[in-house]
Amino acid sequence: MITKRIIPCLDVKDGRVVKGVNFAGLNDVSSPERLSEFYSACGADELVFYDITASAEGRALFTDILTKVARTVFIPLTVGGGINTVDDFDRVLKCGADKVSVNSGAIRNPELISEAARKYGNQCVVISADIKRVDGDFRVFAKGGRVDTGMSAIPWIKECVDRGAGEVVVNSIDTDGAKSGFDIELLRLVRSAVKVPVIASGGAGSVKHFIDLFKEIPDIDAGLAASVFHFGEIKIPDLKRALKENGITVRM
Amino acid sequence: MIVIIDYGVGNLFSLRSSFESLGADVVVSDDEEVIARADKIILPGVGAFGDAIAKLRSAGLDKVVIREVKKGKKLLGICLGMQLLFEKSFEYGEWEGLGLLRGTVVPMQGSIPSELMIPHIGWNALIKKREHPLLAGVSAGDCVYFVHSFYAEGCEDSLIATAEYGKELTAMVAKDNVAGAQFHPEKSSSVGLSILKAFIDW
Numbered sequence: 001m002i003t004k005r006i007i008p009c010l011d012v013k014d015g016r017v018v019k020g021v022n023f024a025g026l027n028d029v030s031s032p033e034r035l036s037e038f039y040s041a042c043g044a045d046e047l048v049f050y051d052i053t054a055s056a057e058g059r060a061l062f063t064d065i066l067t068k069v070a071r072t073v074f075i076p077l078t079v080g081g082g083i084n085t086v087d088d089f090d091r092v093l094k095c096g097a098d099k100v101s102v103n104s105g106a107i108r109n110p111e112l113i114s115e116a117a118r119k120y121g122n123q124c125v126v127i128s129a130d131i132k133r134v135d136g137d138f139r140v141f142a143k144g145g146r147v148d149t150g151m152s153a154i155p156w157i158k159e160c161v162d163r164g165a166g167e168v169v170v171n172s173i174d175t176d177g178a179k180s181g182f183d184i185e186l187l188r189l190v191r192s193a194v195k196v197p198v199i200a201s202g203g204a205g206s207v208k209h210f211i212d213l214f215k216e217i218p219d220i221d222a223g224l225a226a227s228v229f230h231f232g233e234i235k236i237p238d239l240k241r242a243l244k245e246n247g248i249t250v251r252m
Numbered sequence: 253m254i255v256i257i258d259y260g261v262g263n264l265f266s267l268r269s270s271f272e273s274l275g276a277d278v279v280v281s282d283d284e285e286v287i288a289r290a291d292k293i294i295l296p297g298v299g300a301f302g303d304a305i306a307k308l309r310s311a312g313l314d315k316v317v318i319r320e321v322k323k324g325k326k327l328l329g330i331c332l333g334m335q336l337l338f339e340k341s342f343e344y345g346e347w348e349g350l351g352l353l354r355g356t357v358v359p360m361q362g363s364i365p366s367e368l369m370i371p372h373i374g375w376n377a378l379i380k381k382r383e384h385p386l387l388a389g390v391s392a393g394d395c396v397y398f399v400h401s402f403y404a405e406g407c408e409d410s411l412i413a414t415a416e417y418g419k420e421l422t423a424m425v426a427k428d429n430v431a432g433a434q435f436h437p438e439k440s441s442s443v444g445l446s447i448l449k450a451f452i453d454w
Binding site: 001002003005040045067070071072074075076093094095096098121122123166167195196197221251252 | 373
């Protein structure tokens with residue numbers, strides 16, 4: 001059977017890995033290359049890189065880093081951040097990315113998903129949605145979680161999948177950084193709305209949170225986290241062992 | 253020297269990098285002379301069968317590959333590159349493959365339980381069906397990375413490994429000097445690299 005995936009996420013700014021707490025107060029953690037090799041060696045199933053650099057120089061640095069990572073790390077790599085055109089897909093795929101994650105770029109121009117899916121295949125296109133509760137609704141936020149688009153999350157995610165997104169990353173702004181567990185309510189809604197893999201993001205603070213995620217929603221495909229992995233609060237080999245002991249299929 | 257055949261289908265960066273990391277002398281080329289000079293051939297591929305076989309044919313590379321394989325050169329097809337080795341594919345139509353292996357490529361849709369997601373994407377365990385030098389470094393339960401919506405069937409004479417996804421899907425084939433992997437060894441961490449290393453030494 002297919003295994004549940006554990007995915008460390010690396011936010012990269014000016015060539016370094018940073019991680020926001022509720023998307024603010026960035027801390028410098030480590031070198032993307034070293035961290036990637038470390039994660040691959042200890043059993044991460046995939047790596048996600050978000051380029052949170054705004055400048056053109058930073059962007060070039062990011063693709064250099066990605067190229068270096070892809071020369072030594074042989075697990076699937078997903079890249080997001082600043083993906084606004086099909087040319088942006090091309091830019092990161094050439095550097096060794098396997099999947100490209102779109103967020104604000106797709107909100108501005110949903111056709112980007114359709115075009116990219118036609119050109120590179122659905123499996124290559126990941127929709128990443130930053131979602132927050134507003135007035136009893138789940139709303140999609142843009143620009144790194146700063147701007148309320150006014151759009152409801154579930155119809156938006158469905159539209160993205162209909163347009164060809166092959167995977168959905170659900171990042172709950174409400175639980176992000178709080179380390180009190182994944183947003184099970186939101187994830188359950190998304191899981192039942194689409195028939196492509198769904199990756200849970202935001203809120204993991206302990207091994208138990210991952211066990212709860214896969215027990216509560218057996219069809220969820222992957223759990224993603226950043227700081228708890230970067231700071232060694234959760235060690236991936238320990239996490240996988242615990243998941244296995246709890247009857248959850250993982251790659252050892 | 254190992255040649256990775258470049259016929260404009262998919263991204264060969266990781267594949268080349270994986271061989272380089274193993275110290276192999278590897279080139280990416282669409283040049284008939286380079287392919288003829290190579291000791292071994294990698295046939296990669298992602299995307300749709302119909303497009304890929306058309307591109308291979310329009311570049312005249314189908315004949316080159318078949319000729320080199322008939323000379324006894326070892327070949328590994330990867331993902332869609334493996335599917336191209338079979339006689340036929342029923343991916344959105346009906347296509348003639350290279351016919352280097354017996355078997356056909358068919359959709360998963362309708363032949364696996366409907367609650368399972370298509371594509372079959374992610375890490376899944378290899379189940380060995382036969383011992384083969386390419387699987388020397390693979391142990392029971394070892395996982396590799398799959399991304400595909402179609403699979404090969406009717407290839408019992410070459411089948412060396414499967415993966416369970418509603419049914420046992422063809423994961424790896426090998427017969428004489430022709431082999432194929434449905435999964436991506438270049439994205440399958442140490443297990444995948446062990447298979448590529450075994451190909452280098454095969």
